[in-house]
Amino acid sequence: MRPEDREQVKDLSLFREMSDDAFGRLLAGSFLQRFPAHVVLINEGAPADFLHVVINGGVELFSNWRDRETTMSIARPVSTFILAAVIKDAPYLMSARTLEPSSILMIPSQNIRSAMAGDAAFSVAMVDELAACFREVVKAQKNVKLRSGVERLANYLLQLSVLQERRKGIELPIEKKTLASLLGMSPENLSRAFASLKPYGVAVNGGSVSLNDVAGLESLAKPSRFIDDPHS
Amino acid sequence: MRPEDREQVKDLSLFREMSDDAFGRLLAGSFLQRFPAHVVLINEGAPADFLHVVINGGVELFSNWRDRETTMSIARPVSTFILAAVIKDAPYLMSARTLEPSSILMIPSQNIRSAMAGDAAFSVAMVDELAACFREVVKAQKNVKLRSGVERLANYLLQLSVLQERRKGIELPIEKKTLASLLGMSPENLSRAFASLKPYGVAVNGGSVSLNDVAGLESLAKPSRFIDDPHS
DNA sequence: GCTGCCGCTTGATAAATGTCAAGTGTCGAT
DNA sequence: ATCGACACTTGACATTTATCAAGCGGCAGC
Numbered sequence: 001m002r003p004e005d006r007e008q009v010k011d012l013s014l015f016r017e018m019s020d021d022a023f024g025r026l027l028a029g030s031f032l033q034r035f036p037a038h039v040v041l042i043n044e045g046a047p048a049d050f051l052h053v054v055i056n057g058g059v060e061l062f063s064n065w066r067d068r069e070t071t072m073s074i075a076r077p078v079s080t081f082i083l084a085a086v087i088k089d090a091p092y093l094m095s096a097r098t099l100e101p102s103s104i105l106m107i108p109s110q111n112i113r114s115a116m117a118g119d120a121a122f123s124v125a126m127v128d129e130l131a132a133c134f135r136e137v138v139k140a141q142k143n144v145k146l147r148s149g150v151e152r153l154a155n156y157l158l159q160l161s162v163l164q165e166r167r168k169g170i171e172l173p174i175e176k177k178t179l180a181s182l183l184g185m186s187p188e189n190l191s192r193a194f195a196s197l198k199p200y201g202v203a204v205n206g207g208s209v210s211l212n213d214v215a216g217l218e219s220l221a222k223p224s225r226f227i228d229d230p231h232s
Numbered sequence: 233m234r235p236e237d238r239e240q241v242k243d244l245s246l247f248r249e250m251s252d253d254a255f256g257r258l259l260a261g262s263f264l265q266r267f268p269a270h271v272v273l274i275n276e277g278a279p280a281d282f283l284h285v286v287i288n289g290g291v292e293l294f295s296n297w298r299d300r301e302t303t304m305s306i307a308r309p310v311s312t313f314i315l316a317a318v319i320k321d322a323p324y325l326m327s328a329r330t331l332e333p334s335s336i337l338m339i340p341s342q343n344i345r346s347a348m349a350g351d352a353a354f355s356v357a358m359v360d361e362l363a364a365c366f367r368e369v370v371k372a373q374k375n376v377k378l379r380s381g382v383e384r385l386a387n388y389l390l391q392l393s394v395l396q397e398r399r400k401g402i403e404l405p406i407e408k409k410t411l412a413s414l415l416g417m418s419p420e421n422l423s424r425a426f427a428s429l430k431p432y433g434v435a436v437n438g439g440s441v442s443l444n445d446v447a448g449l450e451s452l453a454k455p456s457r458f459i460d461d462p463h464s
Numbered sequence: 465g466c467t468g469c470c471g472c473t474t475g476a477t478a479a480a481t482g483t484c485a486a487g488t489g490t491c492g493a494t
Numbered sequence: 495a496t497c498g499a500c501a502c503t504t505g506a507c508a509t510t511t512a513t514c515a516a517g518c519g520g521c522a523g524c
Contacts, residue, residue: 188484
């Protein structure tokens with residue numbers, strides 16, 4: 001593991017307050033591994049032996065039931081995923097696969113639990129992190145239950161435009177197929193949803209999207225602080 | 233607050249490991265209040281000043297967007313709700329209203345944060361509680377995204393029958409209107425969903441439901457440990 | 465007893481969403 | 495260069511779900 005990678009992990013809010021010493025103990029037995037694209041890292045139902053940290057690349061968290069599958073969220077550097085399963089020492093509720101070639105740091109679950117026991121500040125950081133995760137899922141749930149497909153797409157695009165800090169010309173960070181699943185619709189439906197946003201100044205070209213009428217799009221999307229703002 | 237109520241709260245996994253002393257400090261400035269049915273306790277977006285604990289009765293957590301509303305979950309005695317907002321000192325993401333006349337214990341948010349700072353064991357309990365909450369929402373999200381309305385109802389009924397420990401003759405604990413919203417469908421649709429379960433031995437009479445063919449219902453519902461089991 | 469409200473149901477209809485099938489274009493492997 | 499796999503799009507169609515309207519039945523208040 002390169003020193004700059006270690007530095008990035010240490011800078012996560014989860015680990016920032018730890019002593020270097022405690023952080024060293026946490027990483028004992030951990031390993032950083034490079035994976036190709038489209039590799040399954042975690043199978044739903046397996047015991048949570050490691051806390052995973054995306055160092056670079058991207059990871060899709062998804063879930064299956066019968067013959068259906070849905071994308072639950074996307075983890076980007078630098079962030080952890082499946083923290084809750086590690087805490088509860090319970091089976092993973094989601095599967096995970098790389099979207100692209102990715103470096104993943106894997107920390108033994110036992111190290112996390114030991115660190116909590118020995119380091120009160122770390123526990124507090126964990127509480128903070130888990131509360132944030134919880135609020136994210138609640139927002140996602142509201143998004144699905146209160147909005148139509150088109151509305152979810154419109155809000156996703158607006159969120160992206162804020163994130164990418166340019167008014168026109170945003171880039172979709174994931175394949176449309178995956179985006180459809182993340183937004184809770186079929187790929188065909190996503191195509192049609194894009195088409196139905198054309199009157200609102202949305203022009204699509206492959207992975208590039210221009211928003212030529214942000215105000216109009218907002219009047220359709222009606223973004224809400226308590227669904228769309230990642231910091232609320 | 234009656235001693236037996238205090239005992240029940242102390243017995244929550246969140247507080248069980250606390251010293252009586254620390255628990256006393258936690259409750260300083262708290263108060264127990266009785267509310268009539270259908271009273272709004274919390275408005276989405278308000279600052280999270282109190283951690284709420286349902287002592288008896290029942291509370292519906294719900295959320296609005298534009299002219300739509302959906303119920304997110306039901307809190308029953310004895311349990312806390314909106315813990316995450318309290319931790320983050322952030323606005324509530326959901327509103328709350330009583331379903332019936334209810335007693336609610338309200339603990340000042342500041343007390344919770346102080347207790348975390350001074351009591352490592354309490355922090356660990358909080359981590360555990362939040363991880364459990366997180367996993368609950370993830371399951372709810374999978375339920376909505378992977379299943380049709382009829383499938384969600386079928387699984388809900390099976391869950392109830394396990395909870396109420398009798399094979400036939402279960403009682404719906406909430407109005408059908410609320411149940412519809414909880415399951416993410418319109419009330420009309422819930423009626424039709426019940427009707428379409430008739431061939432699977434489901435007979436409805438007001439709030440009473442008989443399951444005359446649990447095996448058949450299960451073959452339709454295909455319950456999954458990682459969606460329906462509250463302990464997984 | 466009425467009477468009006470409300471929860472619930474049912475039917476008719478519309479809107480949203482999914483499925484199936486075909487066709488296009490890209491890209492990487494041979 | 496050709497081929498095939500695959501992501502994406504589009505159209506036709508089926509299914510699911512919501513909406514609107516009407517009606518039933520219980521129940522609280524007059």
